[in-house]
Every structure is written in structure tokens, then in C-alpha cells.
Amino acid sequence: MEIAILILVVAVVLLYSGLESRIKRMERRNARLERKADLILDHLGIRQEEPGLERVTALLRENKKIQAIKVYREVTGADLKDAKEAVDRMDGTRG
Incomplete structure (x- = not known):
């Protein structure tokens, strides 16, 4: 029983670290896309309020x-x- 709990805990930790890594990558990608959109709006002279x-x-x-x-x-x-x-x-x- 203790082995099963230990395996479950390890699996949850690995899953969490993998998800956290993916979320950080998505946040960085989103920030790059927002910067690009801002540059396009600035280039076109469009102000977004x-x-x-x-x-x-x-x-x-x-x-x-x-x-x-x-x-x-x-x-x-x-x-x-x-x-x-x-x-x-x-x-x-x-x-």
C-alpha cells in the first residue's frame, strides 16, 4: 500500500512539473505574440484603447x-x- 502511494505521489509531481513547463512556454509564446501585435498596431498607427x-x-x-x-x-x-x-x-x- 505504501509503495502505491509513493508511486502516485511521484507520478503527480512529474505530471505537475511537466504541466508547469508547458504553461511557462505558452506564457512566453503569448508574450511574444502580444509584442508582435503591438508592433503591428504601432506601425499602422492604430491605438488600441x-x-x-x-x-x-x-x-x-x-x-x-x-x-x-x-x-x-x-x-x-x-x-x-x-x-x-x-x-x-x-x-x-x-x-
């Missing part, structure tokens, strides 16, 4: 970048690094 980001834009106009990053994270669920990069892009394109 996500719903709910009006407040972020308003905060940038008021030079409140940190608050803009916080609101961006709340609206999109992005992590801090992605939110900062997105807000930096938004700040660079505003006129």
Missing part, C-alpha cells in the same frame, strides 16, 4: 504615473512589471 483605461489616461495627464500604474493593475489584473511597461507606453504616446 482597452475599456476602463480612461482613468489611467486621466492620471497620466495629471502627471500621476504611480497612481496610473496602480489603476492599470486594478483594471487589467496585470503584474507590476507589465503594468509599468504598459503605462510607460501610454505615457509616451500621449500628446
